[in-house]
Amino acid sequence: MTEPKDEPARGQNLAALRRLSPYLKPVRWRMIGSATAVLGSMVCGLLIPLVLQRILDGPVASGDTSALTWPIILAVVLGATEALLFFTRRRLISGPSTRVEAELREDLYRHLQRLPISFHDRWQSGQLLSRAVSDLSTLRRFIAFAAIFLVVNSLILVLGLGVLFVLDPVLGAISTVCALPLILISTLYESKYSVLARRAQDQTGDLATTVEESVLGIRVLKAFGRGPHLAATFARQARALRHTELRKVHVMGLLWAAIIILPELAIGGLLLYGTFGITNGTMTLGTLVAAVAVATYLRWPTDSIGWLLAESNQAATAAIRYWEVRDAPVTITGPTRPRELPDEVTGHLRFEDVRFAYPGADTDVLRGVTLDVRPGETVALVGATGSGKTTLTALVGRLADVTGGRVTIDGVDVRDVDLTRLRTVVATAFEEPVLFSASVRENIALGGTDATEQDVRQALRVASADEFVDTLPWGLDTRIGEQGLSLSGGQRQRLALARAVVGRPSVLVLDDPLSALDVHTEAEVEHALRSVLADVTALVVAHRPSTVQLADRVALLVDGRITAVGTHSDLLADNEEYRALLSSLDDELRGEEVA
Numbered sequence: 001m002t003e004p005k006d007e008p009a010r011g012q013n014l015a016a017l018r019r020l021s022p023y024l025k026p027v028r029w030r031m032i033g034s035a036t037a038v039l040g041s042m043v044c045g046l047l048i049p050l051v052l053q054r055i056l057d058g059p060v061a062s063g064d065t066s067a068l069t070w071p072i073i074l075a076v077v078l079g080a081t082e083a084l085l086f087f088t089r090r091r092l093i094s095g096p097s098t099r100v101e102a103e104l105r106e107d108l109y110r111h112l113q114r115l116p117i118s119f120h121d122r123w124q125s126g127q128l129l130s131r132a133v134s135d136l137s138t139l140r141r142f143i144a145f146a147a148i149f150l151v152v153n154s155l156i157l158v159l160g161l162g163v164l165f166v167l168d169p170v171l172g173a174i175s176t177v178c179a180l181p182l183i184l185i186s187t188l189y190e191s192k193y194s195v196l197a198r199r200a201q202d203q204t205g206d207l208a209t210t211v212e213e214s215v216l217g218i219r220v221l222k223a224f225g226r227g228p229h230l231a232a233t234f235a236r237q238a239r240a241l242r243h244t245e246l247r248k249v250h251v252m253g254l255l256w257a258a259i260i261i262l263p264e265l266a267i268g269g270l271l272l273y274g275t276f277g278i279t280n281g282t283m284t285l286g287t288l289v290a291a292v293a294v295a296t297y298l299r300w301p302t303d304s305i306g307w308l309l310a311e312s313n314q315a316a317t318a319a320i321r322y323w324e325v326r327d328a329p330v331t332i333t334g335p336t337r338p339r340e341l342p343d344e345v346t347g348h349l350r351f352e353d354v355r356f357a358y359p360g361a362d363t364d365v366l367r368g369v370t371l372d373v374r375p376g377e378t379v380a381l382v383g384a385t386g387s388g389k390t391t392l393t394a395l396v397g398r399l400a401d402v403t404g405g406r407v408t409i410d411g412v413d414v415r416d417v418d419l420t421r422l423r424t425v426v427a428t429a430f431e432e433p434v435l436f437s438a439s440v441r442e443n444i445a446l447g448g449t450d451a452t453e454q455d456v457r458q459a460l461r462v463a464s465a466d467e468f469v470d471t472l473p474w475g476l477d478t479r480i481g482e483q484g485l486s487l488s489g490g491q492r493q494r495l496a497l498a499r500a501v502v503g504r505p506s507v508l509v510l511d512d513p514l515s516a517l518d519v520h521t522e523a524e525v526e527h528a529l530r531s532v533l534a535d536v537t538a539l540v541v542a543h544r545p546s547t548v549q550l551a552d553r554v555a556l557l558v559d560g561r562i563t564a565v566g567t568h569s570d571l572l573a574d575n576e577e578y579r580a581l582l583s584s585l586d587d588e589l590r591g592e593e594v595a
């Protein structure tokens with residue numbers, strides 16, 4: 001599922017850009033300096049035609065070449081200053097614009113880390129990726145270029161038209177009459193373009209999602225021969241994006257037609273009127289040449305307005321998309337006044353009448369779970385598929401919050417404990433042992449920020465992973481591929497276990513740690529698990545009888561409630577439902593093995 005994609009409303013654009021001001025404030029003087037430099041540079045450029053006018057109507061008309069020296073020196077100085085100031089603009093703005101981009105990106109990443117799992121369940125990763133990369137580049141380009149030139153070019157346009165009016169009011173009027181429709185067309189086109197810009201940016205996000213998913217799922221795709229199917233989906237999305245880009249070009253093309261024709265008409269009009277003026281003696285040659293030179297100089301400020309508006313629109317769309325993520329509420333936060341857990345946490349874990357419903361769902365997944373896991377005890381959670389086992393485990397480390405009842409550790413509600421402290425006390429290992437493209441050491445140390453070399457080695461020993469890590473080419477420093485793809489399933493599971501125990505948690509939550517392992521690997525991980533579970537309170541989701549046998553007691557989850565708790569053998573003897581469930585899990589397992 002993806003996030004809602006609204007077309008940007010008018011007015012929303014400006015508000016989204018205005019919200020960037022806290023980031024722009026520290027660099028505002030450099031931005032103003034850059035705008036002033038470019039304005040100064042363009043004013044110099046605008047003055048050169050006036051010097052030309054003086055040369056033509058003065059020394060050239062009178063044949064007095066001795067009077068040429070100073071005007072020529074002035075023209076050269078103006079030209080050199082124009083170039084120097086233009087260069088200064090770039091020097092002034094490049095540092096601040098990249099700094100703003102980096103800060104926005106950092107804050108986005110930090111926010112993504114704090115957002116609840118439910119947010120990440122809802123959003124496609126490609127959409128987040130495109131916002132963090134391409135949208136922020138668009139904003140940097142806007143800050144460094146479009147924002148400054150939009151202001152400066154508009155000012156130069158007004159100034160230039162003013163110069164034309166001073167040279168001759170009719171020349172000024174001809175140029176203004178041609179410039180006005182251009183501004184009108186640019187404004188009309190702005191709204192059309194912004195809708196297409198938003199669509200193209202969203203489609204880029206979809207495309208990124210497909211690429212990312214196919215790279216992560218490359219094994220599944222190859223195994224099922226589904227590569228061509230995904231390639232077809234990719235091609236379809238790429239075609240849709242191309243179609244939108246072509247429509248953008250079409251809209252842009254219409255604008256460019258107006259942009260090119262209207263200034264040409266203006267220059268034609270100036271030449272026509274000027275030629276009559278010179279013939280009648282009401283205008284000098286210098287004035288006409290200066291007017292044509294000014295009008296030609298104004299082509300870039302005029303031409304660029306549509307394109308700069310397009311860039312600004314694209315930047316506004318990028319800003320809206322950026323704030324959509326930044327505005328997503330962080331629903332799981334630490335308490336303002338945290339309650340202290342004892343220094344020596346015993347790990348007494350209790351679920352008291354716990355209820356839970358996923359956001360937007362009509363029914364509760366958990367409907368009053370009550371379970372007591374004693375300090376140091378291992379309880380296996382058993383239930384039919386979809387009965388809510390994973391959901392229940394997520395509540396301990398507050399990956400999700402209960403919607404009713406409470407979860408306590410040593411008598412303290414987990415919502416009252418400082419979040420960092422809670423996640424030091426509780427460690428979770430998930431069904432899919434996700435590893436990062438980093439060294440083995442870095443992957444393990446993720447489980448405990450203060451973990452020393454000795455802690456990492458101890459954790460590997462506990463998880464029975466030390467021997468195979470020693471055989472890796474660079475031992476602990478061996479870089480493992482993204483998702484640990486260069487390792488076997490059992491090796492990845494054991495590294496995930498080591499990561500879970502490295503911070504010496506008091507409560508360990510394991511979501512089916514033996515999933516997707518063959519019999520041989522299962523035995524290796526089981527051995528590791530026995531030693532991992534020896535010193536902690538553990539809640540283990542179990543899909544296999546072998547995992548159940550690691551537990552002191554078993555809790556049976558049926559229809560969102562714990563219906564029975566007891567030892568494996570007691571439940572086997574007394575509970576019909578448990579027997580049926582276990583034999584169905586056994587059948588499933590046998591089916592998997594045969595397959």
Ligand SMILES: Nc1ncnc2c1ncn2[C@@H]1O[C@H](COP(=O)(O)OP(=O)(O)OP(=O)(O)O)[C@@H](O)[C@H]1O
Pocket residue numbers: 118121358361365383384385386387388389390391392
């Ligand atoms: N992010 C989610 N949003 C909405 N519903 C969800 C979400 N995740 C799980 N569910 C639903 O909640 C119910 C319980 O899911 P859960 O993953 O906790 O079950 P489980 O017992 O762990 O299943 P399994 O044994 O197959 O892993 C299911 O009906 C599932 O469809």
